Amino acid sequence: MLLSPALLTVLLSVLAVLTPPEVPITRLLPAAPALAAALWPVGPTLVLGLACTLGVSVYAVMSSDHSTLFTAAAIGLVTVAAVYASHLRLQREDTIAEVRTVADATQKVLxxxxxxxxxxxxxxxxxxxxxxxxxxxxxxxxxxxxxxxxxxxxxxxxxxxxxxxxxxxxxxxxxxxxxxxxxxxxxxxxxxxxxxxxxxxxxxxxxxxxxxxxxxxxxxxxxxxxxxxxxxxxxxxxxxxxxxxxxxxxxxxxxxxxxxxxxxxxxxxxxxxxxxxxxxxxxxxxxxxxxxxxxxxxxxxxxxxxxxxxxxxxxxxxxxxxxxxxxxxxxxxxxxxxxxxxxxx
Missing domain, CATH: 3.60.40.10 (PPM-type phosphatase domain)
Known part of the structure; x- marks a missing residue:
């Protein structure tokens, strides 16, 4: 489960290379950093998003498909949102952990x-x-x-x-x-x-x-x-x-x-x-x-x-x-x- 964002990135990248240019597989790549936001800390989520953005940008230049640059921009924006979502999730997890600690202390007293x-x-x-x-x-x-x-x-x-x-x-x-x-x-x-x-x-x-x-x-x-x-x-x-x-x-x-x-x-x-x-x-x-x-x-x-x-x-x-x-x-x-x-x- 924790590896699913990376596995999804690899799968979509391989399909993008193997399929014809008219099949826009790269448009699905924003899903990878979005999934990482639910599972990974901020750092790895940012790294994955940047890797996807850079990879799509290189693919657009090499294939002379400049419309793919819009996909790279979309991945970049999704990465920013994913990093922020990951930060909020970690804050809430810390809050829940503190509440659970207080509840455990309450149980031991009561x-x-x-x-x-x-x-x-x-x-x-x-x-x-x-x-x-x-x-x-x-x-x-x-x-x-x-x-x-x-x-x-x-x-x-x-x-x-x-x-x-x-x-x-x-x-x-x-x-x-x-x-x-x-x-x-x-x-x-x-x-x-x-x-x-x-x-x-x-x-x-x-x-x-x-x-x-x-x-x-x-x-x-x-x-x-x-x-x-x-x-x-x-x-x-x-x-x-x-x-x-x-x-x-x-x-x-x-x-x-x-x-x-x-x-x-x-x-x-x-x-x-x-x-x-x-x-x-x-x-x-x-x-x-x-x-x-x-x-x-x-x-x-x-x-x-x-x-x-x-x-x-x-x-x-x-x-x-x-x-x-x-x-x-x-x-x-x-x-x-x-x-x-x-x-x-």
């Missing part, structure tokens, strides 16, 4: 990398955005390695774009502060609720406070115990893999999403469950469970998980990504986040 090993747990993480080339979206997750337990959160805020990103940032900041101070998941959820009720959170997200809400699942896994606790705030239920079986950790009395418009009094209902060595917990956002095929059918997450949750966490999420792409026909149109946590001791 979605801090989760280590593969924390205490007795192996952990894998998956994050995909619906917006092409975006690094972060409205889904979020975080881990807090506290002295007594490992606490995690995964969630999804309402909306998309920068307002959703701002709201996710507020939730994550509150979680990272509360996870080390609160005594249980209910206190953490209360802190998240308080954060979203504040006016500055609404102003940051540039939205109506009555429309700001987020679904989330909080998990607490003690270091030296055979149980764990989850608290779901309007979020899809986690899956628990144990000895080849998959259990859906739903609750009879689910809590409402965080700050559901202030319409409901927040009441949180944690659920405690057995979590022994070899068990694996899968937390995910609705971008996973609501992935649709071309015929509108949802991704069969529970069925898929039966053959997967006995594998290492990062293999589970790699397989999940592949399965979602296959089910949707490479058309994932929602943000996706997932955490796989396996207890090894």
């Amino acid at each position: 979605l801090r990398p989760i280590p593969r090993r924390v205490g007795p747990l192996e952990i894998g993480s998956l994050y995909l955005t619906a917006t092409p080339h975006a690094r972060v979206g409205g889904d979020f997750y975080a881990l807090a390695d506290t002295p007594d337990a490992i606490r995690l959160i995964i969630g999804d805020v309402r909306g998309k774009g920068l307002p959703a990103l701002a709201m996710a940032s507020a939730v994550l900041g509150s979680f990272r502060e509360a996870a080390y101070e609160a005594t249980d998941l209910t206190q953490i959820a209360d802190c998240l609720e308080t954060t979203l009720c504040r006016d500055d959170a609404a102003a940051l997200a540039q939205g109506d406070p009555a429309e700001l809400f987020a679904t989330a699942v909080l998990a607490e896994i003690p270091r030296h115990a055979t149980h764990a606790t989850i608290l779901s705030c309007g979020h899809p239920p986690p899956l628990l893999g144990r000895h080849g079986d998959v259990h859906v950790l739903d609750t009879d009395d689910p809590s409402a999403p965080l700050n559901l418009g202030g319409l409901l009094t927040p009441t949180f209902h944690p659920r405690r469950f057995a979590f022994a060595t070899g068990d694996q917990l899968l937390l995910y956002t609705d971008g996973v469970s609501e992935t649709r095929a071309a015929d509108g059918t949802f991704f069969p997450l529970t069925t898929w998980a039966h053959d997967q949750l006995d594998k290492p966490p990062w293999h589970v999420l790699k397989g999940l990504h592949h399965a979602l792409l296959e089910h949707s026909g490479d058309n994932l149109n929602d943000d996706i986040a997932a955490l796989a946590i396996r207890k090894t001791a």
Whole structure:
């Protein structure tokens, strides 16, 4: 691809020599520097354009076809335009590279990398955005390695774009502060609720406070115990893999999403469950469970998980990504986040 301007120049030059003078092949040569503007830096584009201009000029003199000099002039003008276009393209590429660098830094601050090993747990993480080339979206997750337990959160805020990103940032900041101070998941959820009720959170997200809400699942896994606790705030239920079986950790009395418009009094209902060595917990956002095929059918997450949750966490999420792409026909149109946590001791 990068050699195509030079190859096009050689091809047209050979055809111009081999064809009769009445076949004006040289008139096609301006295409070469124009193509180079899209692929090459300024210097090589200028050199190619000058070579074409000079070659056509020599050909016009040797063939006594002075009308070809007009073609040489056209090539010269196209070369000037191509050089300027190449300069603008390089400037825009530099700007895009800077924006991408800022986006990468934002992702590292907002979605801090989760280590593969924390205490007795192996952990894998998956994050995909619906917006092409975006690094972060409205889904979020975080881990807090506290002295007594490992606490995690995964969630999804309402909306998309920068307002959703701002709201996710507020939730994550509150979680990272509360996870080390609160005594249980209910206190953490209360802190998240308080954060979203504040006016500055609404102003940051540039939205109506009555429309700001987020679904989330909080998990607490003690270091030296055979149980764990989850608290779901309007979020899809986690899956628990144990000895080849998959259990859906739903609750009879689910809590409402965080700050559901202030319409409901927040009441949180944690659920405690057995979590022994070899068990694996899968937390995910609705971008996973609501992935649709071309015929509108949802991704069969529970069925898929039966053959997967006995594998290492990062293999589970790699397989999940592949399965979602296959089910949707490479058309994932929602943000996706997932955490796989396996207890090894």
